[in-house]
Amino acid sequence: MRHIRSAPALAATTALSAAFLATAFLASCGTDGPPPRVPMPSNVPTSPQFADSDAVVAALGRAGIPCLVTLHTAPEGASTTECTATLDGRTFQYEVEVFDLERFSRDEIGTAIATGRTVHHQTFVAAGNWHVAAIDPEYAPRIAQALGGVVLPGDELKIPDYPLPAIPSSPRFDSVESLAAALDSAVGCEDHDADPGGSLTCRTGSRVGRSPNCAVLRLHPSDADRDHYLREAISHPAIPAYLATGANWSVNLCDYGLADRVAADLGGVVVSYDGN
Structure with missing residues (x-):
């Protein structure tokens, strides 16, 4: 189920790392055999073909x-x-x-x-x-x-209007780099990789004795943009998501056990979905 929590509301759970790139596999599902086949759409041409x-x-x-x-x-x-x-x-x-x-x-x-x-x-x-x-x-x-x-085209992902917690109006960060510095002071944020789109990725956990894992940091131009991003992050079926978020920022964590710690240290709250 989707959980919306103020930090620190729950003790850190067992660390689970996940980096999900949604892909389709040619495989059987469970013990009932492979799913029914779906023919290639008729508008898909038979060429060109590639060796690999x-x-x-x-x-x-x-x-x-x-x-x-x-x-x-x-x-x-x-x-x-x-x-x-x-x-x-x-x-x-x-x-x-x-x-x-x-x-x-x-x-x-x-x-x-x-x-x-x-x-x-x-x-x-x-x-x-x-x-x-x-x-x-x-x-x-x-x-x-x-x-x-x-x-x-993929089927449209309909994002429900999930209720969100009261998100503090401060602290605010003036750059994603300053958010990264705050995260580094809390739990670690190493090996920065900035995205021209405005996000930043880094590895967390080194300052609190956990195995390094990924985090995606983002600043949001408005409350509406932030809330849309949060709701989208927790709307994907079977894909867990744990985010710490505050006034104009969010940190999407691959190490779910860090969510409460990060939210508390940065003055935010936790929004999470366990994949069920």
């Missing part, structure tokens, strides 16, 4: 869409490359997956895409034997043009 995900990444690079590889895997019959790209001063992510059609049918690929679109609300670009999950749907048309694929 590296070939797709190379084609995107030639079209001016870069890839800083964050993960590459090659299970039997498929290959996957996760990328971070920066265009026009904005950073976004995408994931390329290519399948061997001698091992996987287009219906199986279609099933994977359908799962991502309906369950995880992802937007895909697809053709031939591949798909690209566009984590930021805004870039999907450009990816489709570069690769000769079509855009398959």
